[in-house]
Amino acid sequence: MSSDNQHNIIIMGGGAAGLALASKLGRRFRRSDSVSVTLIDQQLTHIWKPLLHEVAAGSFDPNVNEISFLAQAKRCGFRFRLGALSAIDRANKKIVLAPIFDVKDELLSNERHINYDTLVVAVGSVSNDFGVPGVGDHCLYLDTTQQAENFHKRLVQTYTQIFSSDSSVEERKLDVAIIGAGATGVELAAQLRQIADLLDSYMDITEQSVSISVRIIEGADRILPALPEYLSSATAKQLEKLEIEIYTGETVTEVTADAVYTKSGKQFPSNISVWAAGIKAPDLLQNCDGLEQNRINQLMVTGTLQATLDENIFAIGDCAACEWKDGKFIPPRAQSAHQQASHLARSLRLRIKGEPLPVFKYRDYGSLVSLGNYSTVGNLMGNAIKNVRVEGLIARIVYLSLYKMHQVSLFGYVRTALFTLSNIFRRSVHPEIKLH
Ligand SMILES: Cc1cc2nc3c(=O)[nH]c(=O)nc-3n(C[C@H](O)[C@H](O)[C@H](O)COP(=O)(O)OP(=O)(O)OC[C@H]3O[C@@H](n4cnc5c(N)ncnc54)[C@H](O)[C@@H]3O)c2cc1C
Structure with missing residues (x-):
């Protein structure tokens, strides 16, 4: 217990896993004097990440659909604090939050230290560029609402610029390269084809519209490499019908402002390049006071979702590495985050009572x-x-x-x-x- 005689549960990250957990625990402990539940996120609002490719395509408006953390906290009975985790001080059971600056770079809040009795790390994941040259400068990512909105703005602007130009019919081309054929890349490609058709319908086309080429470039020998083979071939057939070009077995070696280069020597023209080729947990998790991690920064957790080296720290969602079966780890998916949040909502109640914790069993639906x-x-x-x-x-x-x-x-x-x-x-x- 901390000095105020309350058991402080701190949840870092209000995504698919963290916000569901905070809401469940908040409802459970809202009238409790002995337990306090605090959610901390670097943003003020939540959006369900699997919808980001729809935000990127413009078919889902985040301003209408995002959830205010403050409103959800009031509704469910937990506290919300704005802040970005920068380090964990395990010896003193404190987390360190980075200073906050306003848009003019003026300091709003100094570095803060917050006590916890139980810490749940649920900070999700970010795109992993594997150090490929040019990706950071020339690729767009779909990790946050802001990035998805930026992609959308760039798409509409580039399309209307090309449409409004006096270039010849042959030159009215917009090339989009999506690097990575996991679910994110594939779903984005299909959304883009839909948007291209819709944009045409809004443009009062008298002569010739802008032709949008969508190319998916993937290093593995098939699209959706983490999913069953028949799903991959069924999806590839659908994408071909949509005239989306698929290039598998192509490892990207460099991205420039107007092209993507691969190891086999190919060069793909690109006005807009999107990087969707794998994830890693945020780099800040390297400042976790010696907690065990894998090579993509995920915190290693036991079957009870506790960090292998610290039973007061739990990790759930994309930032956690929890063994599943046959040496595999639980995949970073919305359904894993959802199941882990439900499990932890039950097991943290047992932890507070001092009872043994159940082991998490992942069900792949x-x-x-x-x-x-x-x-x-x-x-x-x-x-x-x-x-x-x-x-x-x-x-x-x-x-x-x-x-x-x-x-x-x-x-x-x-x-x-x-x-x-x-x-x-x-x-x-x-x-x-x-x-x-
Ligand atoms: C475009 C896209 C499409 C997807 N489609 C699917 C799909 O169809 N099906 C599926 O199962 N999965 C899908 N996923 C994966 C799924 O979204 C994730 O597995 C899921 O969101 C993970 O939940 P999480 O809570 O771990 O992380 P997130 O939902 O990413 O939440 C992390 C939270 O932590 C906060 N945060 C991050 N760093 C800090 C920090 N330093 N300090 C404070 N707060 C921090 C963030 O602001 C965010 O609120 C998709 C992902 C993307 C990007």
């Missing part, structure tokens, strides 16, 4: 890949079914239900239903994509 309005493909797994392939409407409904489950964990059923209804009404009166 399958994978779904959304190809915008064109199709959704995937496989489902569960207690009653071993592995069922799904496509089309059923797959789409299950895909959308993942987000609904996240909303239910934050708001409950009634508010989630109201949000859904208000979104349906809003979509019926606004353009299908953001045009600015």
Whole structure:
């Protein structure tokens, strides 16, 4: 217990895992004098990360759909503090938050030190550029809402510039290169094709529109290398129908302002390059006072989700490395984050009572890949079914239900239903994509 006789639970990071956990614990302990729950995030709002490719494409408006941490804290009974984790002082059970500066670079808050009895690290992941030259300078990422919005602005601006120019029909070309054919890259590619069609419909086309070439460049020998092979081939067929070019077995060696180069000597022209080729936990986790980590900065945790070298620290979501089966680790996915948050909400209550903690068991319910309005493909797994392939409407409904489950964990059923209804009404009166 800390000096104020309260058990301080600090949750660092309000993403898919951290915000769900804070909401559940907040509701459980809101009237408790002996437990306080604090969520700390470097942003003021939350958006469910799997929606970022839709933000990038402009089909999902973050300003309407983001969740204010302060409002959620009031609703659920936890505290919220703005701040970015910069280090952990394990000996004194404190976290260090970086100083905060305003937009004019003026200091708003000094470095802060905050006590914890239980610390949950849920700071997610960022793109891993593996040190490839030019990526940092010339590629866009989809790690944050800001980055997804930047991508969208760049897409609309470049499209309208080319459209408005007096260049010849042949020169009216916009090349987009997506590096990495995991779910993020593939879903973004399909969204872009949808947006290209929509942009054309908004542009009052009298002669010839801008032709958008979308290319996916992947180092592995197939797209979606982490998912089952048939899912990969079903998705590749759909992408070919959408005229998206796929280049597998191509390791990117350099990115410049207008091209992507690969080891085999190929050069792909590119007005906009997006890097979606793998993740790592944020570099700041290297300042965790000697906690065990893997080569992509994830904190190594035991079956109870406690750090291997410190039982007062838990890690969940993308920043945690928890062994699963056959030497594999639990994949960095929204469903893992959701399940770990639910598990920890139960086990932290036991920890406070001094009882032994249960081991987390990850259930893989399958994978779904959304190809915008064109199709959704995937496989489902569960207690009653071993592995069922799904496509089309059923797959789409299950895909959308993942987000609904996240909303239910934050708001409950009634508010989630109201949000859904208000979104349906809003979509019926606004353009299908953001045009600015
Ligand atoms: C474009 C895209 C599409 C995806 N699509 C899918 C999909 O279809 N299905 C699927 O299962 N998964 C998908 N994922 C992966 C999924 O989004 C993640 O696995 C999931 O969000 C991980 O949850 P998390 O809570 O660990 O991290 P996040 O949801 O990323 O949350 C991390 C939080 O920590 C905060 N934070 C970070 N650093 C600090 C710091 N230093 N101090 C304070 N706060 C900090 C961030 O602001 C953020 O709020 C997708 C990811 C992306 C980027």
